[in-house]
Amino acid sequence: MTFKAGADAGNNGLKLCVKDMNPLMIQSVYSLYMGEKSTELDAKDIAPEELHNNIDVTIASKSLIGDKARRYIIGEKVMTDMLDPIEMEKRSDKSTDEMPLILTLAGLAIQSIRMNKDSDLIHIKYDLSVALPIKTITPETAKENADRFMGKHDVTFHHPSGRDVKIVIDIEYCVCLPEGAAGAWGIVFDSNGNTVPRKIEVNEEIITVDFRNRSMLIFDIGSGTTEMVVMKGVRYIAKLSEGLGYGVKKTILEIIKRWNHMKSKEIDSIAEFNEIYFDSEHPRHNDLVQFAETGLYGLALQMSQAIINKIDEMKDVPHVFICGGGAAVTHNYLFQILKQKKRLSTVTFLKDPMFVNALGLLVYTVSPRFEQRKEEYFETA
Missing domain, CATH: 3.30.420.40 (ATPase, nucleotide binding domain)
Structure with a gap:
C-alpha cells in the first residue's frame, strides 16, 4: 500500500497532511545531537501522541550533504532541552536548503510510527507533493526539488528508554507545485x-x-x-x-x-x-x-x-x-x-x-492528475 501525503515545509515549520490522519506541524528548527548531558533514570517510550514534541532521530539519505547519517533533535524538543537552534537563513532557497527535507522525513517517520505503534522496523511507501515559492520555482527547480525527496530514506527514532524504531521511507513519486496554487x-x-x-x-x-x-x-x-x-x-x-x-x-526578526x-x-x-x-x-x-x-x-x-x-x-x-x-x-x-x-x-x-x-498538496496527491503524471514518469523512466 502506498500512503498519500502533502508536505509544506518552510521557514516557519513543516505542515504535513497524510490521508486519513490528523495534520502534523513541526517547527523549523533543529540541533545536531552531541550526546546526553546526564542519564535519565527509569525513562520510558514517548507516547504516540507526543512524538512530534520529542523528535530525536538519525536520518540517512542520499539527498543530505555528505550522504552521511546524522542525528538531529528537531522542533519543540530543541527548546525544551535548551539547545542551540539552527534555523533557515533570511533568504534561504527552499529548493536546496536541507531543512525542508529533514523536517519532511521526520514528519513522515512520526506518522509511520503512529500507524505501526508496536513495530521496531517499519517499511512504508508514500506518494508526496511539495511546493516552492513562485519567485523560485521553474520547471528545472521543481524537478530537482521533487527528485531529492524520491527514493528510500532511513530514519531511526530514538526513544529515551533506549528503544530505537527504524523507518525505511520509500517515496515512490513526488511532484513540486507553486505555493499558493x-x-x-x-x-x-x-x-x-x-x-x-x-x-x-x-x-x-x-x-x-x-x-x-x-x-x-x-x-x-x-x-x-x-x-x-x-x-x-x-x-x-x-x-x-x-x-x-x-x-x-x-x-x-x-x-x-x-x-x-x-x-x-x-x-x-x-x-x-x-x-x-x-x-x-x-x-x-x-x-x-x-x-x-x-x-x-x-x-x-x-x-x-x-x-x-x-x-x-x-x-x-x-x-x-x-x-x-x-x-x-x-x-x-x-x-x-x-x-x-x-x-x-x-x-x-x-x-x-x-x-x-x-491540505491542498494532499488533495493534489490523491487526484487523478497526480496519478497520470506518476504513470507517465514511470513509462518514460
Missing part, C-alpha cells in the same frame, strides 16, 4: 475528490457555491515569501501571479532584536517567538503581543496595499482567500485595515491558515 486544490476539493461548498455574498445575498470554475486570488503569507496567486478553479494562471520577496520572518535589547528574558529563535505568541497561557504572551503590535501592524499595512493593488489591476473582481503561516500572525491587523478600506466583501480568511497549502 497548491492551496487552491484544498479550496476546491476535499481529500476524497468531492467539491467543497463555500458561502459567498452576491448582491447582499449569501449563496453556496463551489470554486471549480471561479476566479480566485490566493494571498499566501509565508515566513520568507508571500504569494499572490491567480487561479481559475485549480488552473494556475502564471502570467497574472507573482511572488513578493517578503513574508513575516524579517519583521519578526526585527521584533526579536528589539525585544532582546529591552527585555531581560531573551527570545532565541523564531520558533520560540511563535511558541510564546500563539500560546495565550504563556507567562510572556501578553507582553509579547503588545510589544509586537507596531511591527506587525506596519507589515499588515504593506500587505493590504499589495492585496488591494492586485485586485484593482484584474479585470474581473476575484474572490480573495488569505492563508499561510503569516496570516495567523497578521490576521487581526489585516482584517481591521481591509474593513476600514471597505474591501472585505470578497475576502475570506481561511480556517487553519497554516495548513491550507499542506
Whole structure:
C-alpha cells in the first residue's frame, strides 16, 4: 500500500497532511545531537501522541550533504532541552536548503510510527507533493526539488528508554507545485475528490457555491515569501501571479532584536517567538503581543496595499482567500485595515491558515492528475 501525503515545509515549520490522519506541524528548527548531558533514570517510550514534541532521530539519505547519517533533535524538543537552534537563513532557497527535507522525513517517520505503534522496523511507501515559492520555482527547480525527496530514506527514532524504531521511507513519486496554487486544490476539493461548498455574498445575498470554475486570488503569507496567486478553479494562471520577496520572518526578526535589547528574558529563535505568541497561557504572551503590535501592524499595512493593488489591476473582481503561516500572525491587523478600506466583501480568511497549502498538496496527491503524471514518469523512466 502506498500512503498519500502533502508536505509544506518552510521557514516557519513543516505542515504535513497524510490521508486519513490528523495534520502534523513541526517547527523549523533543529540541533545536531552531541550526546546526553546526564542519564535519565527509569525513562520510558514517548507516547504516540507526543512524538512530534520529542523528535530525536538519525536520518540517512542520499539527498543530505555528505550522504552521511546524522542525528538531529528537531522542533519543540530543541527548546525544551535548551539547545542551540539552527534555523533557515533570511533568504534561504527552499529548493536546496536541507531543512525542508529533514523536517519532511521526520514528519513522515512520526506518522509511520503512529500507524505501526508496536513495530521496531517499519517499511512504508508514500506518494508526496511539495511546493516552492513562485519567485523560485521553474520547471528545472521543481524537478530537482521533487527528485531529492524520491527514493528510500532511513530514519531511526530514538526513544529515551533506549528503544530505537527504524523507518525505511520509500517515496515512490513526488511532484513540486507553486505555493499558493497548491492551496487552491484544498479550496476546491476535499481529500476524497468531492467539491467543497463555500458561502459567498452576491448582491447582499449569501449563496453556496463551489470554486471549480471561479476566479480566485490566493494571498499566501509565508515566513520568507508571500504569494499572490491567480487561479481559475485549480488552473494556475502564471502570467497574472507573482511572488513578493517578503513574508513575516524579517519583521519578526526585527521584533526579536528589539525585544532582546529591552527585555531581560531573551527570545532565541523564531520558533520560540511563535511558541510564546500563539500560546495565550504563556507567562510572556501578553507582553509579547503588545510589544509586537507596531511591527506587525506596519507589515499588515504593506500587505493590504499589495492585496488591494492586485485586485484593482484584474479585470474581473476575484474572490480573495488569505492563508499561510503569516496570516495567523497578521490576521487581526489585516482584517481591521481591509474593513476600514471597505474591501472585505470578497475576502475570506481561511480556517487553519497554516495548513491550507499542506491540505491542498494532499488533495493534489490523491487526484487523478497526480496519478497520470506518476504513470507517465514511470513509462518514460
